[in-house]
Amino acid sequence: MEAYIHHVLNEACHDFHLLPCSQLGENRPRDDDVAQRLRKLPRKTSPSRANKAMRGNPGDEMNAVCLPCNIKHTPWAWQDQHRALPGTGAARAVADTALPLGAPRGLHDSLAMNAARSGYRVFSANSTAACTELAKRITERLGAELGKSVVYQETNGETRVEIKESVRGQDIFIIQTIPRDVNTAVMELLIMAYALKTSCARNIIGVIPYFPYSKQSKMRKRGSIVCKLLASMLAKAGLTHIITMDLHQKEIQGFFSFPVDNLRASPFLLQYIQEEIPDYRNAVIVAKSPDAAKRAQSYAERLRLGLAVIHGEAQCTEQDMDDGRHSPPMVKNATVHPGLELPLMMAKEKPPITVVGDVGGRIAIIVDDIIDDVESFVAAAEILKERGAYKIFVMATHGLLSADAPRLIEESSIDEVVVTNTVPHEVQKLQCPKIKTVDISLILSEAIRRIHNGESMAYLFRNITVDD
Template identity: 70%
Template sequence: MSRINSGEPVILTGNSHKELAEKVATRLGLKLGAASVYHKTNRETMVDIADSVRGKDVYIIQTGTKDVNNNIMELLIMAYACKTSSARSIVGVIPYLPYSKQCKMRKRGCIVSKLVAKMMCRSGLTHVITMDLHQKEIQGFFDCPVDNLRASPFLLQYIQENIPNFKSAVIVAKDPASAKKATSYAERLRLGIAVIHGEQKDSESDLVDGRNSPPPGNSRQRITEVGVGMPPLTAKEKPPINVVGDVAGRIAIMVDDMVDDVNSFVAAAEALKERGAYRIYVLACHGLLSLDAPRLIEESCIDEVVVTNTVPHDMQKLQCHKIKTVDIAPLIAEAIRRIHNNESMSYLFANVTLED
């Protein structure tokens, strides 16, 4: 890739994923900016930027990992340091946005992803580049432009080049919420789809939180009489796990935005195997692979888990040979180049549907 002409940008990175940052900088023909990010003995985050950023465009590459809270603080402090050093613009390149799964109100909590978005904007970020948000509506939480890139072209290419006889495969949504993504993949590969309905594990939204509890025994009579005649609430009961669609004698390819807790994927794979699928693949953008995910994958009937390198997972790959990685550094580098040169970003979304 040719060097950027309109004044070279400054590429900085924290401690979350230096390997990805180096790959992006190499694609751009640049060197990483000199910045030291470390922790004091009391675990406070310290940032020391050695290069001048005055009047320059700064790109901070920082993703979310298992050390998510430190990742966020490093990004915020680096952005604020650049802001107070008179940087012209500060773009946060956040391949996996931390707390993106907490984008809905649950029980008596809060929408944490909105809080994180507000903090990032207040710290000095003028633009955000991210990938495969858990919900695309999260973009509305930011007070700055957000480019939500898609890894699907890279994963589609992997299917076409690395899965033998993929024409006989079926795209599988492990739950109804993933049906739109599965449909998007199926349409571009011209394959059929199947949807898995029913779960063995209760979702977080179904947990009892006390909001439907009856009034205490010492309530006033006039208050308890208000509810007279109201129909009783019917408790949710998830049906047994079931596969809607034909997977017998075919390759099953499950698609999702992230692979974190793999219990649901393992349960779905077992259901697919029982119904005749002879090979099972799992494809996702973010490979968080928390807890004992590598062991569970290794012991399961899943044949391969394909994720991108938005999140570092080298240790997990050493524990499980079924985990494969797709490099998305070229996509991030091209996004940075286009933003820096004020070019259109539409090319990066040319083959991506809204449902993706």
């Protein structure tokens, strides 16, 4: 029995980063005192009390308490890591479960194993090197290792996912960056989430910096709201939380039946403007369309700069003027019900392209959330050059840069395109040296840490308004 008591205390003290009681020399208490204190151990111990007991007062030798055995240690018995989170591993097992004296060794090991499962793991849902780069950056900041898994495509095109370690009772974070093959990336995420769900993971949090199909969040003609469909599929697969960044429409959060943290990349892009553009005080923030005016206004107000809006360009992605939902379809000689005369909606007519605001002799900084088809950005840059802007920057959160985007940027009047690493674009950077990358792994890793520890996310949304 005495050997078992010493084993429990040594394991518990080691988990709290303390020197075991057996190494305290003559300060070690008698065996009967140890047994008596173990019997008086409370069944539950709050984290606040654990933190207070762990910290203690360095100047008071009687204030440093080893919580599992309730024994006061001298300060020299503490190690530098004594401020680590309490209540994990064997210490949680002993503190939360008052083991009876003489309990078998296997019972203690089982409890310690169950307590250790309450940690977290970070997995990458894509095995390609370009897509795992962000996941590696996040795990390095967290001081953790990337979870062991295998994701591959079979010869018939099916996606197969294998989890190579136990995830029972743990918080699992799946990092999925979206490459060019969007549909394959979605299936990888769904299959991995379902595999973790069936492996008894406690919580499954998807870290999806760029949420795919976010542009298909409105009804177009006889189409569908694909973003809502994807949200339902993720919930069905087992996800319980999502961390994303700069959704195309903030209302997308309402499609989900679980919490969504929509982080912002604007602090990192604003920092880049201040540090990498020497004469940014002589700049003007430009919205390439009236739809992007709110985002541009937010940047202009934070940098104390002027604002310009390009009005009159073609918006082929929105097409609000032709909704097309006619049911039944219109017939040329349709019979109108007598007495029913609806007012005729006048057709829209786009005005000539104009720039509202002064850009002459200034640096023009075009801001948006997604840069995919760059033709509209190239056209906006040509207009700004004609109006007298001597340098043109394009800044966006998600750099999809599809098709011939690198070549068009290289041949255009754009001086620099700045995007974050929410989407892998290393190949595009090799094709066009004008493309620059801002790392946002810091905010994603901090979000993961706070969610796992149950801390507030408000710190990550400081000074963020509804329009941001």
